[in-house]
Amino acid sequence: MMFKPEQWLFAFKLYIAIMLAFTISAHVGLPQTSWAIVTCCVVMNPMSGAVRSKAVYRLVGTLCGGMVSLVLASLFSNTPVLMIVFVGLVGAIAFGCSLLDRTPRSYGFQLFGLTLMLVAVPNIENPAAMFNTTTFRLCEIGLGIICCTVVDSIIAPRSLRPSVQFKLQGWLADMEKWIDDAFEGHITDNKATHDRLKVLADISALSALAGQLRYDPLVTRRERQLIFSIQLRLLRLVPLLSAISARIADAEPDIRSKLTASLKKAAAHAKKREPAGEVLLTQITQTAHNMDSMSDWRHLVQEDMAELIKVTLHTWSEIRQFEHSLNKALPLPSILEKEVRSARSSTLYPDTYIATKIFLGSLLAYSLLCGLWYATGWQLAPASILVGVAALAFFGGSDEAGRVISFFGIFTIIALFAASILSYGLLPFAKDYPMLLIVMAIFILPLGAWATKNPMAILLLALAFSCINFQNIYQPYEFGTFLEIFLAILFGIFVAFCCLGLVRTTMGAKHTMERLIRQGREEVLSLTYHATLRDRDDFLNRSLDKIGSLASRLEQTGHIDNSPRLLNRLRAGASIAELRHASAQLNEETRRALEDLFITIRQEINHEEPSDTLLAKIDKTLSTAWKHDLRSA
Structure with missing residues (x-):
């Protein structure tokens, strides 16, 4: 397998961060060096903004999880059963909340739940040890975060800005093509429409990077807000262009031919990045009034289209101004500057259905594994519990969650084989520090380079270091103990897979x-x-x-x-929302017609195509509104 120089660069940065964290942790005598190493594996990223955002959310989630575990310990130290119940309930709520937040902040909720279970569950019968566990975990994770941040800041930091700007250029080109097609009356096929939806998906996905852009040291606040201002206006164009395309496509041939000159002028305004002038809008509206054969509702459609074109050209002009300001670092008109200062990324709405399923699945897996622990006294049950709920929290929300968790199980087996090679094959040769550096380089560098292509390789590294007794003085586990850890982890994943099937019967x-x-x-x-x-x-x-x-x-x-x-x-x-909002201001006859239309819409809401009855009632409502000169309706 051949890797590119930038992939080896990332692997080298990861290696330096891991060895720096290990050296400091071992030197000061922290008891769980593997926590610092695993933190480096998880936090290090090719992009500097991603390193910092994940570092913040990992630290905050760990701190909050540790504090809540101490609070629960103080409340239920004499009632271990209640302690187990509340740890599971609070942890499952945290995992469910992580699915409600579709930004990098979700990682903070996941770490909150994992830390809570990692601190509280193994120490359920010894609550006094929870404070030390929390303190040492914070120290180790903080150390790993500092090492990653320092290494990334010194060795070739990479910004998201070039990547985002490249995407912006592609989106603007696609949107400009859509504007041309809409104004020229081109009827796109299903494939072209779908391609535009994929562009829309890409634009919306920018919101998921908002957290990384916020922590990117090479992206200024104003640049970030300009990017989000462009994003929001690009999204606003979608319903506008869709409506314009539909109105032109549905118009009779003679109407379209009469509008051709006006629409070409509108397209020219778009190319020049100019808003629509009153002369152009009047020309479009006047075309409708000059055609006596046109029905009342067709007049309404043409007037509405003139307004849509006005808003579209105004929005497109603003987008181009934002783009010019972003590329040239030039000031904007005061009104736009004010809007930029308050710009935020578009909202990513939560999926409460999936969040509820993950809450129930996590709680079920936790309950089953705790029940097994109580019934058998299995000493490694806490490890099985932690991995089981982690599998659901991190992978249970995907469309093919069962397949992903199965894939996670396969990678876990690979990770444990890799851990056995490291633990029993390579580390015994590390008799001194220079030899340790060589051994760790042999293990980390290829996997680190692979991680740039397959994120599961990072998981492989993290699991491998979690499963060996990697401390200052290396003492490998007895092979029987290592196998028992191996089985405990796989059993936790198996239980997670089964619980997922129970709560998500259809995927x-x-x-x-x-x-x-x-x-x-x-x-x-x-x-x-x-x-x-x-x-x-x-x-x-x-x-x-x-x-x-x-x-x-x-x-x-x-x-x-x-x-x-x-x-x-x-x-x-x-349109339905606007009509419902306007219904209170309508006269009695128009309001009755509109209510009759709403009743039919409710009856046909699941129909793929509108019936003749619905179309007739739409015409009747429009004609009634026109008769009373209620054109705004």
């Missing part, structure tokens, strides 16, 4: 896709009963987030032909 991309689509329909249904403009904006944001999540799953399940339907539902939901 896979298809199931997730169907669930998200069903949730979207339920949200549209709720908008027919009550909606404000804030509800409309929340619906749009949630829907864009869902579309981003659905894009890859549509391809996996072979349903890319459903891509246009997702954008149609997005527009429909936003």
Whole structure:
């Protein structure tokens, strides 16, 4: 296997951090050197921002988990059973919360739950030892974090900025092509629409990097806020362009031919990065009024399209100004500067369904393993408990969680074989410090380089160092003890796999896709009963987030032909919210027509295509609104 220079560079940085942490830990006499080494394995990353963000969340999660374990020990030191119950309950809640937060902060919740169980469960009958365990763990983890941060800061720190800017350029090019297609009336096929949804998914995924960008030492606060300002406006363009495309595509040929000149001017404005002028908007609207054959609701559609084009060109102009300011470090107009200062990444909405399943699965696995521990007195049960709940917390939320946990089990077997080679084959040759450096380099460098291609290699390293008695004076476990640790870990993973099957009876991309689509329909249904403009904006944001999540799953399940339907539902939901919000200001006749329309929508919410009855009621409602000159409705 050939590795590139940058991969060897990462492996070298990881090796230096591990050996520095080991040397300091052994020199000052800390009792669990492996904790510092494992911290280096987990925290080190090719990107400096990722190193710092993970370091912060690991330290905070460890500190909070240790403190809560001490609080529980003070409350239940005389009642071990209650202590076990509350540790499991609080830990499972933490693991569930980690699935509610889709940013790097989730790692803090995971470390909180793991630290709580690591400190409390093994010391359940000796609560006095929990303080020392917490203190030493904080020292070891803090040491590993410091070593990683120092090494990354000195040896070739890498910023996310070039990567993000490269992606931004690609997104802007894709969006510019979409604007051209929309204004020219091109009807895209399902594949092209799906490709655009994948771009949308990529734009939404930028929010997951918000934490890393915040801690990236080479990205300034203003640069970060400019990036998020561009992201938010790119997402706003999606429903606008989808609506413009639909209105042009649905127009009769004679209407489209009359609008051609105006739309070409709009496309020219977009290329020049200029907002729409009143002359252009008046021209589009006037085209509708000059055509006597056009129906009332067609007049409404044309007026609405003029407003959509105005907002689209204004938003696109702002995006280009942000891009220019980001690339050239130039100031913006005062109004935009004010918006940039308050910019945040787009919201990644929690998946409460998966979070609940992981909470239940973690609690079930913890309960079963604790019950086995109580029944048999198995000394290595705490290790089995820790690995079992960790498998669910880290891998149980994916679409193919059962397959991922199985893969984790396979990698664990590989890791334990690697640990046996290190423990019984390599480390016995390390009679002095220089030889130790050579032995560790032989073991760490290839795996570190491999980790840049396969993140599971980091897990392999972390598990290998966790399973050997790696201290100042190396004393390998008896081989029987090592095998028992090996079996305890595998048994914990097996129990996690079984518990996952009990709480998540159906898994896979298809199931997730169907669930998200069903949730979207339920949200549209709720908008027919009550909606404000804030509800409309929340619906749009949630829907864009869902579309981003659905894009890859549509391809996996072979349903890319459903891509246009997702954008149609997005527009429909936003329109329903606006109509419901405006209904209170309507006259009695129009309000009755609108309520009748809402009733039909509720009845057909699960239909793939609108019925003739629904279309007729839409026409009736529009005609009623037009008759009373309620064009804003």
